[in-house]
Amino acid sequence: MNTDLDKHSVFFVSDRTGKTAESLGQSLLSQFDGIEFVYKTYSFVSTEIEAHFVASEINKDSIATGQQPIVFSTLVNDEVQQFISSTDACVISLFNAFIEPLEKSLQIESSHTIGKPHETYDDADYKKHMDAIDFTLKNDDGIRTNKFDKADVILLGVSRSAKTPTCLYLAMNFSIKAANYPLTDDDLKSDTLPGFLLPYADKIVGLTIQASQLNAIREQRRPNTMYASLKKCQEEIKHAGIIMNSHNIFTIDSTAISIEEIAVMIVKEKKLLKSH
Missing domain, CATH: 3.40.50 (Rossmann fold)
Structure with a gap:
């Protein structure tokens, strides 16, 4: 069998x-x-x-x-x-x-009211959960970097390296406030973190990916562009690695593992369940 x-x-x-x-x-x-x-x-x-x-x-x-x-x-x-x-x-x-x-x-219609009373739940836990999801959605893709001080974890990596789905998984399954920031071309010209990220270095987890996989993902999104080219992917991954290594940032290769596995590795590395 x-x-x-x-x-x-x-x-x-x-x-x-x-x-x-x-x-x-x-x-x-x-x-x-x-x-x-x-x-x-x-x-x-x-x-x-x-x-x-x-x-x-x-x-x-x-x-x-x-x-x-x-x-x-x-x-x-x-x-x-x-x-x-x-x-x-x-x-x-x-x-x-x-x-x-x-x-x-x-012979009567139900109220279709969420959580009444088909499950019991803790109001504080529910609020924490919804706050985490709200924070994660509002701090996706570097939208509001001025709120990074409120984050439990910040995912860092090149574009299309699984940052957003991992953040959503962390929020939805662990009630973790997860922000993420995509390294831009200007960021990758330096060997160090962007200045605004330096105070939060201990919160950062890096995500990397094999260039061939990144190339395939980007080709689906923006085919036949410089952004999606294998050479561009190789260069970005190389420089992102230099930045992360210069700050000893814990980095996960997202190429061949699931979002669930990435999330669990992050939770364990950053000991995020202690306060959740």
């Missing part, structure tokens, strides 16, 4: 903690022997931006494994749920599965 076929990805997606989706989903899957289920939970998914990110992760998994992942969702908002339902996955909306027959039996 091919052991690769014995593993199957399972996603739990919720607008709250995800405990309901996990509990019921795992109970159902326990009826199937001979399969190792690989679980991933996405909690507090309440906006279309967040749902779009989760949907892209589900589709990436489908492509990588060659199998349709199983998705257990307790999302209440129909517009948000639609992003998940449109993925190449077996999507089971636990909320709709129970609400619709209950509405028919009770």
Whole structure:
């Protein structure tokens, strides 16, 4: 038997903690022997931006494994749920599965209120989680460098080296305020960090990537341009490495590892769970 076929990805997606989706989903899957289920939970998914990110992760998994992942969702908002339902996955909306027959039996429409009372949650944890997501979205791609003092971690690297998806994953799964900054052509002319980043050197994690992979990614975005050329990619990666080495910045090669793995490495290296 091919052991690769014995593993199957399972996603739990919720607008709250995800405990309901996990509990019921795992109970159902326990009826199937001979399969190792690989679980991933996405909690507090309440906006279309967040749902779009989760949907892209589900589709990436489908492509990588060659199998349709199983998705257990307790999302209440129909517009948000639609992003998940449109993925190449077996999507089971636990909320709709129970609400619709209950509405028919009770002859009344449900309120469709998020988190009432299908899950219990801590208001402080929820606020911390939403603050982290809000911060991360507002501090993506060096948009607001004047707020970097509030960041738990700052990801640094050349354009298209997986900074944004990693930041979103850190915010959505660990409630970490993650900012990122793309090194520009002017930045790469120097052998040291841009001046405004120096006070935050201890917060920085570098992301690098193999030039051939970066070239392929950029060609999809802006084909046949200098920005996407292999030579340009090689030069940027080389100079970015010099900058990071000059400050002994912990650096991760994102070429052949998943966003989840990158995030866990960052959390462990920076000991970010101590305060979260």
